[in-house]
Amino acid sequence: MARGGHRFAQPAQEEEFKNPLKTIDRWGWLGESIYGQRVLCLASGGGRQGPLYAAAGAIVTVVDISGAQLEIDRKVAADRGLQLKTVEASMDDLSMFAPTDFDIVIHPVSTCYVPDVAPIFREVAKVLCSGGLYISQHKTPTSLQAKIKRSEQGYELTEPYYRNGPLPEVKGSRHREEGTLEYLHRWDQLVGGICQAGMVIEDLVEPIHAKKDAEPNSFEDRSMFIAPYVRIKARRIGQDKPRVEAGSLWLPGS
Incomplete structure (x- = not known):
């Protein structure tokens, strides 16, 4: 799919590099600088x-399970004189990194491709420093439950909320990806899972893709009825252990 020019394998455009921080952080969650x-x-x-x-000045590591996707990152970085590191790995195993290796973890829509999100959140919490940010985006459960075609009543829910296994295959939908296995994750698994891993949620938005009077x-049009995505800002708490300064530890006889 990456080599075939899939929509999720399209490099950032020239216009987006003019103000990269604004492009990637339209809600201002990252502050004035990530240099x-x-x-x-x-x-x-x-x-x-x-x-x-x-391009916004961060020290970047990209993890992806697809070597072809990482190839695109390396090419774009080389063409623009940017430095970044790439690691081919699954998102639910970050054992190649040490605890507190990162200040920020950015996680675009991809949790829908794994059956269980809990291990991902635990891995993220492990590699984040205390106070570090985890910004993630997910497909909403309702969007994955609903039909892709509109009926007289709107977009009907046809998939159970409490379910096991992947969703049925789909064709002709921008809300789903053809040729992939996708899994529905409930709100308690998404929001609760992030909290249970040791992070606190500071903000949550549903990016607006709705357009009034859009073609049925x-x-x-479907986004008028169902928010397709949720974006979550969470912060790691309690990760760093307190340091003991030399000479401050009392020992018997000292």
């Missing part, structure tokens, strides 16, 4: 996330 920050772009190969964060069955 020198250690950023992990998780499951986000494809020539967009990593290069833009690097279009992405924008």
